Amino acid sequence: MSTRIAFLKGHGTENDFVIVPDPENAVDLPPAAVAALCDRRAGIGGDGLLHVVRSAAHPEAKDMAAEAEWFMDYRNGDGSIAEMCGNGVRVFARYLQHAGLVTEGDLAVATRAGVKRAHLDKEGDVTVGMGRARLPEGDVTVSVGERSWPARNVNMGNPHAVAFVADLAHAGDLLAPPPFSPASAYPDGVNVEFVVDRGPRHVALRVHERGAGETRSCGTGACAVAVAAARRDGADPAATGVPATYIVDVPGGRLVITERPDGEIEMTGPAVIVATGEIDPAWLESVAR
Numbered sequence: 001m002s003t004r005i006a007f008l009k010g011h012g013t014e015n016d017f018v019i020v021p022d023p024e025n026a027v028d029l030p031p032a033a034v035a036a037l038c039d040r041r042a043g044i045g046g047d048g049l050l051h052v053v054r055s056a057a058h059p060e061a062k063d064m065a066a067e068a069e070w071f072m073d074y075r076n077g078d079g080s081i082a083e084m085c086g087n088g089v090r091v092f093a094r095y096l097q098h099a100g101l102v103t104e105g106d107l108a109v110a111t112r113a114g115v116k117r118a119h120l121d122k123e124g125d126v127t128v129g130m131g132r133a134r135l136p137e138g139d140v141t142v143s144v145g146e147r148s149w150p151a152r153n154v155n156m157g158n159p160h161a162v163a164f165v166a167d168l169a170h171a172g173d174l175l176a177p178p179p180f181s182p183a184s185a186y187p188d189g190v191n192v193e194f195v196v197d198r199g200p201r202h203v204a205l206r207v208h209e210r211g212a213g214e215t216r217s218c219g220t221g222a223c224a225v226a227v228a229a230a231r232r233d234g235a236d237p238a239a240t241g242v243p244a245t246y247i248v249d250v251p252g253g254r255l256v257i258t259e260r261p262d263g264e265i266e267m268t269g270p271a272v273i274v275a276t277g278e279i280d281p282a283w284l285e286s287v288a289r
Contacts, residue, residue, distance in 0.1 A: 004278040007037075008095060009044060012087035012126075012271045014216035014252025018046040019095050020279075025057040028288065031079025036287035037279070038077040043287075044279075047215045048085060049075040050092050061110045068108035068115045070096060076211030084113035084157035086219020090126040090271035093118040098273045113157025126271045130156060130220065132263035133227045136185070142192050143179045144172040151180070151192070152228035156265075158210075159190045160224035164232065168196055171206045174214035193221045195229070203229055204249035216252030223265050226257035237261040 008019040051073035055061035061071035096102040117129035134155040151161040171194040189210040207218040226246040245258040255269040
């Protein structure tokens with residue numbers, strides 16, 4: 001790498017990301033490099049990395065190129081690859097607008113969990129069509145210390161375990177992944193949400209994200225929580241024929257989640273670009289080894 005590499009920093013409800021624009025998929029980003037970029041002391045710092053690539057230029061997204069020009073090649077903060085990131089899609093869409101590649105209105109974003117539809121509104125929020133949730137069968141339990149809770153298994157393109165608790169402090173420090181059982185429920189790990197009620201159709205959560213630790217927000221997690229809460233509350237839209245909307249407070253702000261009777265889920269929330277800069281290619285090459 002002989003030229004400097006552009007980056008941006010953005011966040012959605014304080015779930016923050018390093019953004020690397022790379023339309024032709026020319027920048028090598030092995031796991032070690034991603035982890036170094038996301039390091040908050042020795043790198044730029046972020047919960048994850050948004051690698052912005054034209055779908056036609058990425059082998060995992062070529063089949064989606066006719067439907068979505070841009071592919072969100074998302075990486076967790078530890079460098080591992082993830083299927084989907086809800087807050088990441090909003091920030092990805094905001095970057096495309098910031099760069100003049102799209103305008104207000106509707107756009108499609110390719111992800112490893114399929115093509116997601118986003119809408120940039122005039123007030124600054126971004127709404128993302130998150131697809132349908134899958135609810136795998138089987139009992140799941142999550143634990144923190146000596147406490148254990150039953151959890152709802154919800155898949156939003158990535159796996160979640162949603163546990164309703166009496167106090168968010170019961171989640172502990174969330175430095176390590178909360179243990180879960182059975183191990184077969186999540187062979188590749190899981191995002192764990194701890195949830196309390198704040199009022200009618202209003203909940204709050206803390207989350208341990210797989211590959212990132214506790215984060216200030218998780219978009220797919222907020223969707224999983226709304227789905228689990230609707231089932232718990234007898235408000236499954238498929239059964240009632242009425243959309244279910246939940247306010248979901250996260251440590252970094254607020255998201256609004258709506259599930260329609262056809263199962264489609266929409267998430268609305270802010271997305272902000274806070275900085276631009278350049279990565280020293282010699283440093284990136286050194287940390288990628």
